[in-house]
Amino acid sequence: MKKGLLFVVSGPSGTGKGTVMKHLLETGEYFYSVSATTRAPRGEDKEGVTYYFVTRAQFEEKIAQGEMLEYAEYSGNYYGTPKFAVEKALAEGKNVILEIETKGALQVRKIMPEAVLIFILPPDIETLRARLTGRGTESAEVIETRMAQVQREVALLCEYDYAIVNENGKSEEAAKAIMGIAAAEKLRASRNAELKEKFL
Amino acid sequence: MKKGLLFVVSGPSGTGKGTVMKHLLETGEYFYSVSATTRAPRGEDKEGVTYYFVTRAQFEEKIAQGEMLEYAEYSGNYYGTPKFAVEKALAEGKNVILEIETKGALQVRKIMPEAVLIFILPPDIETLRARLTGRGTESAEVIETRMAQVQREVALLCEYDYAIVNENGKSEEAAKAIMGIAAAEKLRASRNAELKEKFL
Numbered sequence: 001m002k003k004g005l006l007f008v009v010s011g012p013s014g015t016g017k018g019t020v021m022k023h024l025l026e027t028g029e030y031f032y033s034v035s036a037t038t039r040a041p042r043g044e045d046k047e048g049v050t051y052y053f054v055t056r057a058q059f060e061e062k063i064a065q066g067e068m069l070e071y072a073e074y075s076g077n078y079y080g081t082p083k084f085a086v087e088k089a090l091a092e093g094k095n096v097i098l099e100i101e102t103k104g105a106l107q108v109r110k111i112m113p114e115a116v117l118i119f120i121l122p123p124d125i126e127t128l129r130a131r132l133t134g135r136g137t138e139s140a141e142v143i144e145t146r147m148a149q150v151q152r153e154v155a156l157l158c159e160y161d162y163a164i165v166n167e168n169g170k171s172e173e174a175a176k177a178i179m180g181i182a183a184a185e186k187l188r189a190s191r192n193a194e195l196k197e198k199f200l
Numbered sequence: 201m202k203k204g205l206l207f208v209v210s211g212p213s214g215t216g217k218g219t220v221m222k223h224l225l226e227t228g229e230y231f232y233s234v235s236a237t238t239r240a241p242r243g244e245d246k247e248g249v250t251y252y253f254v255t256r257a258q259f260e261e262k263i264a265q266g267e268m269l270e271y272a273e274y275s276g277n278y279y280g281t282p283k284f285a286v287e288k289a290l291a292e293g294k295n296v297i298l299e300i301e302t303k304g305a306l307q308v309r310k311i312m313p314e315a316v317l318i319f320i321l322p323p324d325i326e327t328l329r330a331r332l333t334g335r336g337t338e339s340a341e342v343i344e345t346r347m348a349q350v351q352r353e354v355a356l357l358c359e360y361d362y363a364i365v366n367e368n369g370k371s372e373e374a375a376k377a378i379m380g381i382a383a384a385e386k387l388r389a390s391r392n393a394e395l396k397e398k399f400l
Binding site: 124128158162164180181187188190192193195 | 319321324325328350351354355357358359360361362363364365377380381383384385387388389390392393395396398399400
């Protein structure tokens, strides 16, 4: 079976990437990989479904062994993507999506250079500000902090393979662009070296 | 205006790439670049349309100046692609297709690394042999020579960006695959670095 493709999608807060991801998952051709965490399971959590629950010592051992594709620490707990889960899904021919921030994305690129890195952008800075403000739940100060964070992330655009602008109300088009990228990436010569064998 | 894309398409004799190219040109979104040659103009030839006609000294000066994207010599005449003609069309936002053999394709890659190299393959070696034999115009010896040439060319597949199999009777699908590649390539982060500026 042909291996699936690994997509790493980043998009700053306010790009509307959640809706784009939703369209992709609905096609049934893209799958999220289950993350590992050191936080304690809660009511609805299911081992291997919501997360792989591990101890801090186990997580740090995985990091040391290069078994975490990417990870980060929030509020005293580790969260990350175990390599084996991604590799298993890819081997089953599934397209895997990791929706992670820029630092994690660049970690993945180092460990799995065949990953396809996609950056989702809002159409412009005014739209971004409107989207961040529109939620109405954050103070002006928090919004300014986020705007600065977006700028730091956008500065890394050229580390990515593709850049997609998520225009207002056109998240389906952005999802279709990603599907088009998937179709093209499947035709990459480097992913089809076995075609040579038929003729040699 | 956004620059066009440069496609370099190679496909050994018998891959049916001529028909694929025809579908692309019919869309009106892809253009051949006019070649330069040292052969004398004939009846139907028009300067700057069929070829740019130049002297041997002029052609060799262009080579020396790195002004030929690729060139080759057949039957004592030079044939090649002048860089200025390609760059002019790209600057006008046109997608340019160069249909050239592997050696020329790799020359282009060196001079214009942003070129998109596409290799078209027949579905299998039996189909290739049937297509070469089917023309009925060549001796068995000539066909074997061509088969050997195809194998030398296919060995270079991994130097290309994309590999497309031209299945029997499905040249329109192969053309659509190239159009899909074009759409994806337009979203490359490296071709859209200016998107960053809006946010910085």
